[in-house]
Each structure stands twice: as C-alpha cells, then as structure tokens.
Amino acid sequence: MFAKSSNAPSRGGGKKSxxxxxxxxKSVVGYSPYAVYYGFIPLVIYLGFKLGPDPGTPEFSLLSLLPIG
Known part of the structure; x- marks a missing residue:
C-alpha cells in the first residue's frame, strides 16, 4: 500500500542529499547579489509609499516622481 518511491530521498542522510x-x-548564494542589486531601489520606493511622508511635508504620488515638468 505505501511503497517507497525510488525518487524519495533516503532518511540516512546519504552523500547524495x-x-x-x-x-x-550555492545557487541561492550566487544569485543573492543580483537580488540585492536590482531590488534595493524598488524596496526603498515601496517602503516610502507604504510608510508615507514625514509629518508636515506634502503628499506625493507616482506622477510626482516622473520628471515631466
């Protein structure tokens, strides 16, 4: 009824696992600098919108971030 699958890892903690x-x-550590590099500025912008401006400063929106004029 409960046959052991051939793909299941052994509980012995073998060399393969x-x-x-x-x-x-190693793969996760290898990609982490890219995640930090490309994710820092979006994180700062997200936190700025989530937490809001300091008291006494004007409100801002996404349109105020664009250099339209």
Whole structure:
C-alpha cells in the first residue's frame, strides 16, 4: 500500500542529499547579489509609499516622481 518511491530521498542522510543541499545553497548564494542589486531601489520606493511622508511635508504620488515638468 505505501511503497517507497525510488525518487524519495533516503532518511540516512546519504552523500547524495548533502551534495544536493550544497548545490542548491550555492545557487541561492550566487544569485543573492543580483537580488540585492536590482531590488534595493524598488524596496526603498515601496517602503516610502507604504510608510508615507514625514509629518508636515506634502503628499506625493507616482506622477510626482516622473520628471515631466
């Protein structure tokens, strides 16, 4: 009824699962500088809109960020 799948990882913590974890962790660490590089400015803009302006300053919108004139 509950047959063990051939693709299921073993519970013994074999070499294959450790190598797989190391490979995946290396991949995540490899892409993290790109995530920080391309995500910092959008995060700052998002937090600025979410938290709002300081008291006493005028309200702003997305249109006020554009250099239209």
């Amino acid at each position: 450790t190598d797989d974890i190391k490979r995946r962790l």
